[in-house]
Amino acid sequence: MIGAGNVAAFLASSLHAAGHCIEMVYSRTAGNAEKLGKLLNSRYTCNTDDIRAAQGIQIAAIPDEALIKFSEKGLFGKGMILHTAGSIPMSILSGCSSEYGVLYPLQTLTAGRNLREYGVPFCIEAGDEASLERIRDLASSVSDTVYELDSESRMMLHLAAVFASNFTNHMYVLAGKIAARAGVPFEILHPLVMETAKKASESSPAMVQTGPAARNDMIIIKKHLDLLSFSPELKHLYRLISDSIIEAKAENSDSSSD
Amino acid sequence: MIGAGNVAAFLASSLHAAGHCIEMVYSRTAGNAEKLGKLLNSRYTCNTDDIRAAQGIQIAAIPDEALIKFSEKGLFGKGMILHTAGSIPMSILSGCSSEYGVLYPLQTLTAGRNLREYGVPFCIEAGDEASLERIRDLASSVSDTVYELDSESRMMLHLAAVFASNFTNHMYVLAGKIAARAGVPFEILHPLVMETAKKASESSPAMVQTGPAARNDMIIIKKHLDLLSFSPELKHLYRLISDSIIEAKAENSDSSSD
Structure with a gap:
């Protein structure tokens, strides 16, 4: 070894x-x-x-x-x-x-x-x-x-793993930061974190997406962006990921209505 | 009801x-x-x-x-x-x-x-x-x-939950898309998804972060950005989240060396 x-x-x-x-x-x-x-x-x-x-x-x-x-x-x-x-x-x-x-x-x-x-x-x-x-x-x-x-597919899969694990874990890090502003420890989010992972693993993640972006709920999205005014970086990330969810939902409903 | x-x-x-x-x-x-x-x-x-x-x-x-x-x-x-x-x-x-x-x-x-x-x-x-x-x-x-x-804290916690669940789930969606390009079903990522969630719930997500951004491995990050040239949107997200991880790591090591 x-x-x-x-x-x-x-x-x-x-x-x-x-x-x-x-x-x-x-x-x-x-x-x-x-x-x-x-x-x-x-x-x-x-x-x-x-x-x-x-x-x-x-x-x-x-x-x-x-x-x-x-x-x-x-x-x-x-x-x-x-x-x-x-x-x-x-x-x-x-x-x-x-x-x-x-x-x-x-x-x-x-x-x-x-x-x-x-x-x-x-x-x-x-x-x-x-x-x-x-x-x-x-x-x-x-x-x-x-x-x-093969090597090329493995490299692409490694990239997929970065999204599934490293980026996901970073979302937990950011969630913990935001929860701290609510005066609540990250622990309160554990059941949500585990259930989200399990649900995605037992079904297809695209099919089980919930939340304001998936509902295209602009009122809540606007509220959340306001709450994030303490961090331009988080605000930018929130907007970008929400846009990406909205787009993925649109693609998904396009293909399911085919 | x-x-x-x-x-x-x-x-x-x-x-x-x-x-x-x-x-x-x-x-x-x-x-x-x-x-x-x-x-x-x-x-x-x-x-x-x-x-x-x-x-x-x-x-x-x-x-x-x-x-x-x-x-x-x-x-x-x-x-x-x-x-x-x-x-x-x-x-x-x-x-x-x-x-x-x-x-x-x-x-x-x-x-x-x-x-x-x-x-x-x-x-x-x-x-x-x-x-x-x-x-x-x-x-x-x-x-x-x-x-x-109280209402204000609950609203902030709801926002934290969006990161911990909706955004996380979207990372799974994107990982699934990328894995498909490697010819591999999302199923291969299930153990990684579950272990990532569990590890973050049993420790602190900031402490267990792994991957190229956490290591500040610019060679792999550059490779991944090249692999993502099929999607400007994914490329942009990859760059932004990686930057955010690098920044969080820096903050974390600052505070732990205090």
């Missing part, structure tokens, strides 16, 4: 729990390598020479810039090389080994969280059929949901 | 299940009144004269414009009058009865959904102490979470 961050720790622990042996953990930072290595009963190192001596499957779960550096400098060992990045094409590994591919976990990974409840879908890709089979076996051993996806 | 839409149906069913008797259901549309009335073993009507003859607690769960019309035309009966609107001040009811207040369910309500899993917090307000007690009893009989909130 090359890396000891959130993605590396999640993958290594999942593979370990599924009965795979993690031979070695590498991290640039000795302390991180040691911590994850001890957890998995693995050797650990912060020396790239140890990677070059490796022979098994090497999973590079490291930041994009580090991955590019590893590929360019030929720091990988022999055997199959996988990366885990959403937006880096698989081809970056083509000069590093005859067996290579991608193992991309489509989930927001934070240390210490138990991910069993909702699971982690994997998107896989490989340089040849035999590698694809090995990667599929690996992914299937830790997840029920494995999609084969 | 005045109204037979999603909010009215939810409130009436919850109160009914908690042992309250719903004497009458009114809806402008006879069919809707009948449907909900039969479900609750209540009388049903589409004649406002029947409301004027009423004496018990009247809950107006109707659109904002209808609520304004009911108040102005004095269409309510005797007894306590409550409205359920997030952005209408309680004072609109002050001329309608000596007992009045607000019972605002802070949840996204869609017909047919079971809301027991996450629950529904209520925000209440009343014209006097005695009414407040009665409203608190009513709300507590169907929810574990009851907040007392």
